[in-house]
Amino acid sequence: MQHAGTPNDEVLGLATAPQIEEKIRVLILDDDRALLDSLHEYLETRGFEVDAFVRTADAIKALETTTYDAVVTDVLLDGRTDGQEVLKQARARRSDVVVVMMTAFPILEDAVGAMRHGAADYLRKPVNPRKLSAFLHREIQMRRFETESFALDDLVSILSELVARTIEHIDPYTRGHGERAAYYCDKIARRFDFNEVELQRLRLAAIAHDYGKIYLRDLSFLTKEGPLTELERQEIMRHPHLGAEKLAVDPRLKPITRAIAEHHERFDGRGYPYGLKGDEISLPGRILCVVEVLDALATRRSYKPPWPIEKIREFFHEQRGNAFDPAVSDRVLAAIEEEGAAFFAPDPDGGPGPM
Ligand SMILES: [Fe+2]
Missing domain, CATH: 3.40.50.2300 (Response regulator)
Structure with a gap:
């Protein structure tokens, strides 16, 4: 990985924090x-x-x-x-x-x-x-986001709050998904040689990766029971590009938009929205793609309980080189091997995670 060499303070900004919790x-x-x-x-x-x-x-x-x-x-x-x-x-x-x-x-x-x-x-x-x-x-948050200038860490709070109050609020099974994605990204990226700035960007991309869903024409798709129609599927497939496009309005968020745009691309080229393959996808994008799936497997959803560790391991072996970059799969497998159940993010309802 290239070292950007930008100090943390500069990246995060140290301007006085604006009050974002007014009524x-x-x-x-x-x-x-x-x-x-x-x-x-x-x-x-x-x-x-x-x-x-x-x-x-x-x-x-x-x-x-x-x-x-x-x-x-x-x-x-x-x-x-x-x-x-x-x-x-x-x-x-x-x-x-x-x-x-x-x-x-x-x-x-x-x-x-x-x-x-x-x-x-x-x-x-x-x-x-x-x-x-x-x-x-x-x-209302978008209006502030576009007209006021925030320090980067305030942007992070605004984005996570926005995601929590919209997408994760409408679909309770995704509650905390952004935070957990950031947690997993951090664990995996540390097994590559990411520097601190790159780690911060990846965490931010993880928190905001599904941000584009806010802009879908109808948020009710997110909780629809049963299969989606072809039109609905195509609408949902717009979210990676939409999120990247909307976040690019802030120059400080530009560096994270590529990973967001790529988070549903698969290593074998069968992902969306661009159908990129292998290292046409950035490493942060390949990690985000893995993490998106990993969190879905490891937490309870409306249609399934958390998967047992063994089943998750099998899945990662199976998808190594298919959906997932082998290098990223190997890091996840090594981490599970070393840490066992402690590798997984805490369950949002305090229930048992993968065992
Ligand atoms: Fe997504």
Whole structure:
């Protein structure tokens, strides 16, 4: 490996840490009282500060005196398109406000109008509160991410929080997956000659490797039971490229985007999205590919318990030179040989891991 020679402090940045845990203020407007109450209640349990209104006039009055981070509104209130009016008001008060329009009748004309006035998205009723919460977190964090300049270690916290509150929140079986991926990457990379800077980059890539999933058109694929349709499969296959592309906006994250783009490439060239083969894939990318699978095998998922150590070892022998780079497989096998059960990351629910 090449030594970048950049000192840690410079890589991580030592600027004062910005406060990333401020309350997010959300206005919700809907004339359906039951929906309003359920969204209000749920968003508050997720740490949002919520003002909920049934009447448009009250919402507009609130917008005159309070600055909201996000506005969630019905399109049609009492049969009139008051939602558009609220949207305009909200934008006048704060140009980068996140706006979500909810509708039972997605009418093309309204969608176009909403886009023109800067609505972030349309959600079809009945609106799933978890989906709304994940969506708001994503949009608000991304707005900060794009407009403020953070030290790299703050970016790491923002990214892990974002992944935890969106992808890992929607699919509880992946809770802590990013953190565990970083843990395994570190263990494996130390058996190669990575220097500290390279190790840090790899850990960061591991935390953010599935970040592109946030941008999939429909997060519900992630927890779909049963096989995916061809279209859904193709949509999911966009996430490595999407994640790399979105993270590349920050020059400090550029060095990690290659590994993220490559984390589903297989050594034998049968992976996605590019079908790269052997050392066309970077070493960090080859390690991430192994770690992605390793964590899935070693933790409980909706469809299986953690695999026993012996079965994991067999799998690594089998995939050596197929899905996995032989050099990476050998390091994993050597580590399991030496450390046994202690090699595996702690189970997220405190249950037994591979034995
Ligand atoms: Fe992935």
